[in-house]
Amino acid sequence: MLNLSIILEDSARNAPDRTALVLGDLRLPYSMVDTVANQVANLLVSRGIGKGDKVALACPNVPYFPFVYFGILKAGATVVPLNVLLQSREIVYHLDDSDAKALFCFEGSAELPMGARGREAFDAVEGCEHFVVLPATPLATESEYGESFWAALEGMSGEFETVQTEPDDAAAILYTSGTTGQPKGAVLTHMNMLTNAIVSDEMFPTDPDGDVSFAVLPLFHSFGQTSVMNVSVRRRATLVLQPRFEPDEALELMRRERVTMFAGVPTMFWALLSKIHTDGAEAPSTLRVAVAGGASCPVEVLKDFEATFGIPILEGYGLSETSPAASFNQLGRPTKPGTVGFPIWGVEMRLVDDDWSTIEGEGPGEIAIRGHNVMKGYYGRPEATEEVLRDGWFRTGDIATRDDDGYYSIIDRAKDMIIRGGFNVYPREVEEVLMMHPAASLVAVVGVPHDRHGEEVKAYVIPSPGATASEDELIAWCKENMAAYKYPRIIEFRDSLPMTATGKILKRELR
Template identity: 40%
Template structure:
């Protein structure tokens, strides 16, 4: 089945229901489907067809949704990229993926234009917010007769190539099929109870797989109203939560932290949040408890990765949730936790998390060796260290490559970060290993404190020292103004280590 069928079926079922809201605009499902069909027809007339790759480099807006579904409809392969990428980052992706088309938007065209000049084979170039000229065709001018025939994609046809963040090396293009993406969207949507009047708060960037699956595709499948934000603005999100009758929020921990700070600073008149799904990175338990108390709602923490489309584990909706746990495998998925020899560890022991299910990618583009190392006998090796309790709930301990080995002892940064978050003056914390001539690695922490806080580095060091074994507490603590993060809010520990070494 082609993923575009999700929109077609919903448009038939609820054509007049509001699909998208953005700034001062809104589109019904019928209008959205008609616009997708027109753009699909226009792109097809430009010579783009099944299997052709297209870079989609747009900020979150209704046109992103239109372009995404139009490309899916004609069987093209979508390569969503961050609209803020610079020429260096784009050059790698374009060189690796060899696209035939590019769809972007003003004012984010200077960097791609520099790169596209060296790739004449990417001949179809479209941009939102420009006049058609020799460089770009205006997106607004894409107005062919409606294309009503949808390409009959097979389950194994690639729909999207999503490049991983590259925090441990060069980015890799995860090839996700129509089945990967539509099955994941339908599964997570059906797991949760929603109502037709629910408004989904669209703050996750749509170029990221979490935003595509849990926000865009799942909402379209269910026929919910999706209120899009071009960027995350805590104040604007708070106003929407206060104004609407019923809202749903999908967010990463950084967003949750900033919403807490905003609500504490200005107060919250009322909360319409029925539930919140947190993913993308580990959510500190203290933040989870504080958010639930302030917003009078429930957070269901889950886990996923680009290579899984992305959701594969989540705390069960309406069931037992465990703070600090990412939950249970979602329907269709299986997990294992194994040691370095590939043997299953005992309950409660730490090992690498392996997953298997319908969302697992078909492989990395142009990287058969990387694919073979990552997917073994159908099991995806996540690189995350985890443990499982007696009831099957999974707890992420840390990234396999983030684990610190201090004098032969394993130190898991997340455990230390959780303790730092307990301190009332700590806003954000990142723990990582730094080179040490005697011990191999030493534990270090960069900490952001709240405005007006007077806590010292020594006080924080003692705070942790009193709560953990002697080899675990950070000998090096540095108070910083902010932590370097990826576009999805993940702390870039590789950059923290590099900064340490350079000092």
């Protein structure tokens, strides 16, 4: 028997009074987090949801996320975390594709109407039978969108005997598009997730006075879920939640809560440094560990951060399919700025060519990974799984070089994928939505350099004959049909697009 929820149960048993979660003035001990998770598990079982069933969770970085996440695991079910920026159409796809039987959805706000979007999607999916609203108003027992979380938990016991799951059973399905087509669900097992959290945790020394981790990376994303939430819960740390990154508030929270660990994407580090240098904000003095991932961090940012905060940023590499951590610049060994370090414990990496043959020496080549972190496969997609998995090796699509010390450096990303502000944007998905507009005859989407976001999404459009739609009209239409981080901010109309002899668009020329 192995269940990822043991990290919460162990911390609640051995440090029940230690503060687990902080959100504003709210402070919750480990004992309470575990009790509410037990109530969630009892609720699921009472509604016929258990081992092998899928339960979707759409929630920002607020206490509901760990409550529901660990409750689903305790019930033996599989968590399907959803990006909080998804539109209704996109939520429908994820619920359908994952065979989710229930959706726990945060109520949201006027600016982010998650409750309305979630309800609309739930009503459109026949197989999803239960919709529970996570109210924005604390402890509210009613919601205009459906059954309130707190009303649903009424009468549910705070004790629960965790369902026995096997190491190879699915703990979570994390959606990633890879590089093409509709998003695919990477099936991560209890062994994948638990081992990755343990190994990631043990790479950094524990503060004897108790670690305080800053959680602004979205917990629905593999980086925030494993490297922040699960690592922190496992080491009985305090998790300071920030639902949306704001550099002023982030610095104030770090100072007030005496944060010791921070993981973020490069744009977050850049924003913190900008606030300090431009506004004279004070850098927190308690930070001991800073971790960057999601995109390559500019060397100048790495240097500036170390000079300002007195500690290096440790860069790592991973994917949703690898739970996510695969390689890292680790404490106790020389840090090499601009590299993603070397494989973590229990993980192998090599460079391969198109035929899976190993490339010796420096490379370049495509990174292939084997170890405890590699996913079980893509949910319901055996052919897509066979394309990327062979003899336990997972080929990432990322091109890298390797130096004599075994440190890897990413030199190109998986084909045409765009990374905007740490979020993966997959051009084909954007293209397919744009092509639904009557004014668009042919579309090619690429990433273009952007000072703050790293890359911005740009669409080249051949207009339909007689079409009169403007750039602003197409952008507004995309905004209504795609998550905020996906839709193109730049549209350029063209009479033609560069192509190969076989009709394939040459995106490298557009870039």
